[in-house]
Amino acid sequence: MESNVNINDNEKTILVVDDSRSMRLMLEDHLSQKGFRVCCADNGRNALDMLGSIRPDVILSDVYMPEMNGLELCEALHVSPEYTDIPFVVMSTENDADNMKRMMHFGAAAFIVKPFNIEQLMITLNTIFSYEFLILLKEKERLDVEQRLMLAGIESLVRALEARDQYTRGHSERVSIILSGMVKFSGGSHYEEERARLAGRLHDIGKIGIRDDVLLKPGRLTEEEFNHIKGHPEIGASILKNIHSISDIIPVVYSHHERMDGKGYPQGLSGYTIPLWARMAAVADTYDALTSNRPYRQGMPHDKALEIIDQASGPQLCPSCVRLFHEWCLKEKPETFLHR
């Protein structure tokens, strides 16, 4: 992807995002005097809308704003390939370490602590327009492209698995919808929701290493066959282990067959030592297994599946995740769209 930042172009555009009118006027006045083109938005939502028609060289954003705050804006830009290369400068207050940390995670380029004077801001902007910074920006773009290609490669693997196994075809997608829905419902951010969606898609990727005669067997599995299929979480984790950008997803792939009583696999983890999203995925996985048609039986109705999930709550499934799932079901009514 080409960066639109041009170090020979003196008239750079800065998008100022701040709900304080006086702050916007002050910055517009000072930055215009320094030769910048300045556009202003009073919250993150309006800034995002403006990006449809302008392409700023830097976004200078406040943190606390109505409608969409600076953290949410930073996150939205981070997950949009077309905006991820625009340097994002945060105007924060001194005691905002938590937000700073989260925004760094979402790729914020710099922080400037309020109150600041225009000369301090110019130092920050000069750093951002410096040659070294542009090199770093190029490197970030390269890594972003690499990461997207890697994810596209993994998506192809999922498709290869789904082409082999009819059951897995809709299963990963449905687990992905349920898991991301639960994460969002429990207050997760847009970024976390997207990660959960990917985790759902990938949770059974290890089945690619399972023999056809076991994976596609319509009837009951022998002990040897069951032991073979139990290897899929480890195979999945080993396929993904070298991809740094999805290290947060591997626990779901590795631990989605653990049980609360410690009788699951592959590690026999118990209780809350099982990672949270893996416990949520186990509920989603169980619900989908119960409600899906198999060659040897019809899928169960929604209410019956919920009853069985309730019986499994405690020894097998995490009670808090089961409760969360019930609440999500009441709101979203998955029975009306998942198997249509």
Ligand SMILES: [Fe+2]
């Ligand atoms: Fe699985």
